[in-house]
Amino acid sequence: MKLVSWNVNGLRACCKKGFLDYFKEVDADIFCVQETKLQEGQIDLDLDGYHDYWHYAVKKGYSGTAVFSKVEPLSVRYGIGVDEYDCEGRAITLEFENFFLVNVYVPNSQRDLARLSFRLAWEDKLKEYLHELNQVKPVILCGDLNVAHQEIDLKNHKSNNGNSGFTDEERGKMTDLLASGFVDSFRHVHPDQEGAYTWWSYMNKVRERNIGWRIDYFIVSEGMAPMIKEAAIDSQVMGSDHCPILLELA
Incomplete structure (x- = not known):
């Protein structure tokens, strides 16, 4: 099974920059997107063979998540049960026979x-x-x-210490989550790989020089770790300030 996740930073804009070409090429079983920045009826996607699920933010042009799946889920939930977060369209949960998929921004x-x-x-x-x-x-x-967990997960960790996305508090929450029975799939497969980033500032030539952060993840329950065949970053794919990430399961 192949899964893809991508913060598209505006799906309508990303569609003008090759989103559909990548979507068709990668041929994922489940494709998750974040920061769709649209409302119902504002986009018409031709995703033949996929079931689509959308969680829109109340605020227009803001946040939002979506999941496209070849297999119809057993159930779908929108949000995490807390109104102050759910009004921002930040989570969709799809239940399948053997697992839950939770797509979040x-x-x-x-x-x-x-x-x-x-x-x-x-x-x-x-x-x-x-x-x-x-x-x-x-x-x-x-x-x-929205967090670089370890120093290896961003280029300039010293100068960014304490900044948004690299505070002790945010990193600590990630540490606690992983310690409670979950696995960072990319680090499970590539524990020491440096220069592996998923987001770059739009500032001049930052992406060209790979001055980035790894803030996009596939995290799985510990029991699923042996099923991980590959966890990868498609850093060459443009269209957003983030790039897609992939998870392949046996």
């Missing part, structure tokens, strides 16, 4: 950390939600988690 703490407390509360609620699901069947969590 984690709140950004913002440059001045104005939303850090909001973000940390989200982390606690999400962890609680994931563990509730995990008691039923294994979980695959994917999406833009």
Whole structure:
């Protein structure tokens, strides 16, 4: 089974930059997107063979998640059961026979950390939600988690220490989640790979020089770790300030 996750930073804009070409080429069984930035009826996608599920933000042109799946899920849930987060369209859960898939767009703490407390509360609620699901069947969590977990996960860790996405608090929440029974699939397969990033600033030539952050993840229940065949980053794919990530399961 092949899964793909991509923060498209505006799906309509990304479609003008090759989204559909990549979508068809990669031929994923499940394709998750974040930051769709649209409302119902604002896009017409020709995704033959896929079931599509959308969680729109109340605020127009903001946030939003979607999942496209070849297999029809047993059930679908929108949000994590907390109105202040769910109104921002940040999560979709698809239940399949052998696992839950949870596609999320984690709140950004913002440059001045104005939303850090909001973000940390989200982390606690999400962890609680994931563990509730995990008691039923294994979980695959994917999406833009807006944190570089370790120093290896961003180019300039010293100068970014304490900045949004690399605070001790945010990194600690990721550490706690992984310690509670989950596995970062990319580091499971590539524990020491440096220069592996999924997001780059739009500043001049930053992406060309690979000055980036790894903030997009596939995280799986520990019991699924032996099923991981590959976890990869399609860093050459343009169309957004993020690139797609892939997970292949046996």
